[in-house]
Amino acid sequence: MTDIRQQSIQEFLDRLASKSPTPGGGSAAALMGAQSAALLGMVCNLTIGKPQYSEVEEDMRVLLEKSELLRARLTGLIDADIRAFQEVMSAYRLPKQTSDEQTRRSEAIQQALQKATDVPLQCARICAELIQLSRTAAQQGGKNVVSDAGVAVMAAHAALQSAALNVHINIGGIEDKQFAIAKSAELEEILQGSAAETEEIYRLVMSRL
Amino acid sequence: MTDIRQQSIQEFLDRLASKSPTPGGGSAAALMGAQSAALLGMVCNLTIGKPQYSEVEEDMRVLLEKSELLRARLTGLIDADIRAFQEVMSAYRLPKQTSDEQTRRSEAIQQALQKATDVPLQCARICAELIQLSRTAAQQGGKNVVSDAGVAVMAAHAALQSAALNVHINIGGIEDKQFAIAKSAELEEILQGSAAETEEIYRLVMSRL
Numbered sequence: 001m002t003d004i005r006q007q008s009i010q011e012f013l014d015r016l017a018s019k020s021p022t023p024g025g026g027s028a029a030a031l032m033g034a035q036s037a038a039l040l041g042m043v044c045n046l047t048i049g050k051p052q053y054s055e056v057e058e059d060m061r062v063l064l065e066k067s068e069l070l071r072a073r074l075t076g077l078i079d080a081d082i083r084a085f086q087e088v089m090s091a092y093r094l095p096k097q098t099s100d101e102q103t104r105r106s107e108a109i110q111q112a113l114q115k116a117t118d119v120p121l122q123c124a125r126i127c128a129e130l131i132q133l134s135r136t137a138a139q140q141g142g143k144n145v146v147s148d149a150g151v152a153v154m155a156a157h158a159a160l161q162s163a164a165l166n167v168h169i170n171i172g173g174i175e176d177k178q179f180a181i182a183k184s185a186e187l188e189e190i191l192q193g194s195a196a197e198t199e200e201i202y203r204l205v206m207s208r209l
Numbered sequence: 210m211t212d213i214r215q216q217s218i219q220e221f222l223d224r225l226a227s228k229s230p231t232p233g234g235g236s237a238a239a240l241m242g243a244q245s246a247a248l249l250g251m252v253c254n255l256t257i258g259k260p261q262y263s264e265v266e267e268d269m270r271v272l273l274e275k276s277e278l279l280r281a282r283l284t285g286l287i288d289a290d291i292r293a294f295q296e297v298m299s300a301y302r303l304p305k306q307t308s309d310e311q312t313r314r315s316e317a318i319q320q321a322l323q324k325a326t327d328v329p330l331q332c333a334r335i336c337a338e339l340i341q342l343s344r345t346a347a348q349q350g351g352k353n354v355v356s357d358a359g360v361a362v363m364a365a366h367a368a369l370q371s372a373a374l375n376v377h378i379n380i381g382g383i384e385d386k387q388f389a390i391a392k393s394a395e396l397e398e399i400l401q402g403s404a405a406e407t408e409e410i411y412r413l414v415m416s417r418l
Contacts, residue, residue: 009221009287010214013243013280017250024251025360028244032364034222035237041226042233071222078218147378151234151371155241158367161411162360168418169356202370209377 004079021089026081026120029162030074033127036155037071039148040064040133043141056140063136070126070133077123081166084116088170113173117183120166121190127163128190130156131197138204150205157198164191213288230298235290235329238371239283242336245364246280248357249273249342252350265349272345279335279342286332290375293325297379322382326392329375330399336372337399339365340406347413359414366407373400 004012004023012031016023044064047053053060091108095101134153141149167187174180213221213232221240225232253273256262262269300317304310343362350358376396383389 005219006217008215008217009240010284012218013247013284016244016247017254017277017280019251019254021255024354025248025357028248028357028360028364031218031244032241032367035225035240038222038226039234039237042228045226045228046230068226071226075219075222145233147374148234148237150374151237151367154367154370155237158241158360158363161363165356165359165414165418168415172418205374206377209374209381 004082005075022082022085023078024081024085025162026085026123026166027078029120029127029159029166030077030081030123032155032162033123033130033159034071034074034078036127036130036134036152036159037067037074039152039155040067040130040137041071043137043145043149043152046145047140047142050142053140053142059136059140063133067130067133070130073126074123077119077126080119081123084112084119087112088116109173110175113170114176114179117167117170117174120163120170121183121187123163124160124167124187124190127156127160128194131160131194131201135197135201135204138201138208143208146205146208150202153198153201153205157194160191160194213291214284231291231294232287233290233294234371235294235332235375236287238329238336238368238375239286239290239332241364241371242332242339242368243280243283243287245336245339245343245361245368246276246283248361248364249276249339249346250280252346252354252358252361255354256349256351259351262349262351268345268349272342276339276342279339282335283332286328286335289328290332293321293328296321297325318382319384322379323385323388326376326379326383329372329379330392330396332372333369333376333396333399336365336369337403340369340403340410344406344410344413347410347417352417355414355417359411362407362410362414366403369400369403 041064044060047060048057091112094105094108096105131153134149137149171180171183250273253269256269257266300321303314303317305314343358346358380389380392
């Protein structure tokens with residue numbers, strides 16, 4: 001399959017809507033996160049170089065560097081989510097006639113589920129970071145692009161909540177209880193306060209419109 | 210410019226992040242909405258034809274038809290938002306030396322701002338409808354795709370809140386107070402209860418994981 005980043009928007013949406021199980025919600029979450037990061041980049045790029053915002057120029061440069069790094073990681077996760085899901089499906093399709101086959105299949109499923117938990121967890125972590133960065137963009141970004149910081153925070157929050165669903169699903173099938181508990185705890189920590197923070201940043205944007 | 214639907218995901222994100230003012234948050238909102246609609250399509254397509262879900266098959270067919278129509282309208286709005294913004298910018302760039310020119314420029318700006326208000330308002334209205342449709346998908350969709358209904362509702366909500374920002378910005382510059390008040394009221398009506406509904410549907414999805 002070709003790299004999904006090279007697919008046209010129409011093709012990606014058509015595949016998302018189709019009966020093919022990939023791409024699914026996990027890839028959509030990563031793309032929403034990438035849109036958030038791209039919008040933070042836009043806020044920076046349209047603030048940097050403007051004399052009236054020279055005081056925040058250095059902060060905007062730092063923000064731009066961070067958001068562009070996170071964007072690259074998120075576009076990578078669009079594909080990573082598809083691969084992780086396909087590995088889970090392949091593992092379930094392994095033969096299970098003999099006891100040896102059953103053991104090997106079970107191990108493959110567990111390994112695949114752990115990976116399919118880690119991918120959306122990475123997405124969630126990056127999106128939580130984007131929510132934080134949106135605050136800087138909302139506070140310091142140029143007045144004519146502050147609404148884009150508002151879209152960025154909403155997109156990051158939706159992506160975070162979406163990725164969380166995919167973490168939950170995959171954790172459900174994991175037998176290694178220590179792994180499952182650790183990942184659940186990690187997710188809860190990431191989610192902690194994110195909804196309230198998103199609302200606060202959105203309101204900040206509204207007040208600057 | 211080529212139709213944005215034919216742009217690759219990477220190219221769209223690169224342009225979104227760039228210092229070019231279009232595409233911006235309005236197009237990102239429409240794309241998030243389109244992802245929501247596509248995910249509802251996915252839920253339907255992976256529920257229809259499964260014997261264990263035959264009872265909801267007719268409802269899923271109706272939902273699919275609606276979500277696919279809304280998806281087509283939203284992908285159209287990605288471009289429409291760009292054109293509306295460019296018209297506003299073009300209007301501001303009109304000559305304003307003579308009194309005649311000033312009048313013509315003023316009228317052009319007002320006309321462009323009204324259009325730039327209507328485009329995100331359409332986006333908001335469609336996304337509010339997608340939130341409603343997500344409830345059906347969350348209730349009746351197959352258990353193995355219910356998380357995609359959860360991503361759909363988060364994406365629709367983020368798109369709605371994002372479109373709302375763009376309505377607010379453009380209304381701010383409109384001199385026809387009757388138009389401005391009517392559009393503001395329409396937006397408030399669309400937003401009414403949408404956050405609480407989104408949370409309820411998300412929780413419903415969580416309970417079915």
